[in-house]
Amino acid sequence: MNNIQRLEMEVKNVNLNQSELSIYLQENGLQPFQEYNPESATSKKKIYQSALSILESLANDPERMKNIKHDDLDISEFATNIQNRIDQLERKIRGLKIDEKIETETNFFNLFDR
Template identity: 65%
Template sequence: MNNIQRLEMETKSISLNQSELIVYLQENNLQPHTEYNAQSATNKRNIFKSALSVLESVANSPDTLKNIKHEDMSVSDFATNIQNRIDQLDHKIRTLKTDEQAQFNSNTFMLFDK
């Protein structure tokens, strides 16, 4: 599975052009056709950041919201659900460590330094 396929998996039911997905991935330091590395904390974090960018883009476009609505869900329900997913992803991104942070495996940090 490559990075663009992983991003599509994370943003199911939101269909965007491949070129748009590529831009979102590149903005988050990922190459779209490179193999997805599930063991890499940084790669996983960047996929989630890309998915967050996609969702924020959809949430900021009323025309897109109208087009994506499902048969049993109103636009306002969809907007509420997408905002909840944005909040979840934002929290997940803030709690995920990068590869460099995971190496140190410490939950402490230096508050003051001389």
């Protein structure tokens, strides 16, 4: 399974083409057709961040919300549910750790030298 397929699993029933999904993945530091590594906490976090970006874009598009019709679900319920999912993803992302060996960049520097 590659990264784009894993992202599609996370945002089921959101109809975006592969080029749009690729942009979301690349913005979050993943290559779309690279093999997904389920043991990597960093990969998992970046997939969730990409899904969060997609849901935020969806929530910011009132034109798309007008077209939401699903059984007994109206637009206000959809807005509430998508915001709940966004909040849930944000909490999940904050709780995930990253792989130390992959993330080597740091913001630490020596201000004073002896």
